[in-house]
Amino acid sequence: SQQGEEDPQALSIQEGENATMNCSYKTSINNLQWYRQNSGRGLVHLILIRSNEREKHSGRLRVTLDTSKKSSSLLITASRAADTASYFCATDSRWDTGNQFYFGTGTSLTVIP
């Protein structure tokens, strides 16, 4: 399986704190994306980082990518109760001809008001 892993599996923080979650993957990639999922609903795209990028920002989100370690991290700054959700990283594979994504196992984030 090319499914990645995320760490930690669950994270609980106070509102206003920063949340960091990590993702490791197994294959050579073109892109890595982060998604959010609220309570078993659809996935919401957060940010995409290309394999030739090391860091990317979007609002309160900061993503880093280390292709040598096959890992990425997502930092959410100044967290809010509305950030409570599961977060997934998704990678493509440089070797796939199609446009499929391999998702990590997810980190469940709880932000306590």
Added chain:
Amino acid sequence: KAGVTQTPRYLIKTRGQQVTLSCSPISGHRSVSWYQQTPGQGLQFLFEYFSETQRNKGNFPGRFSGRQFSNSRSEMNVSTLELGDSALYLCASSWGTDKSETQYFGPGTRLLVL
């Protein structure tokens, strides 16, 4: 623009039955992918369609099939349902097939097999 829509949202079936799920992509999007999400296996790729052609298929048995119509709407079918097919089925659409394109997900169809 309306987002990706999936119907039905919830479905209860019994073992041995078959089921058809529908996905309408964002207007103008021609690529549709399907994923299965279960607590045990997480999110797993089922198949991808572009311009009515299946481009890619995940590691699922032949009971899982799909198709795409000329208006880019897609259906997936699961025959001879098993208890393990209980899952959230998610559909995603994108404009084309570039791997750097954002895939927009629908709300999913939650299937329960009894």
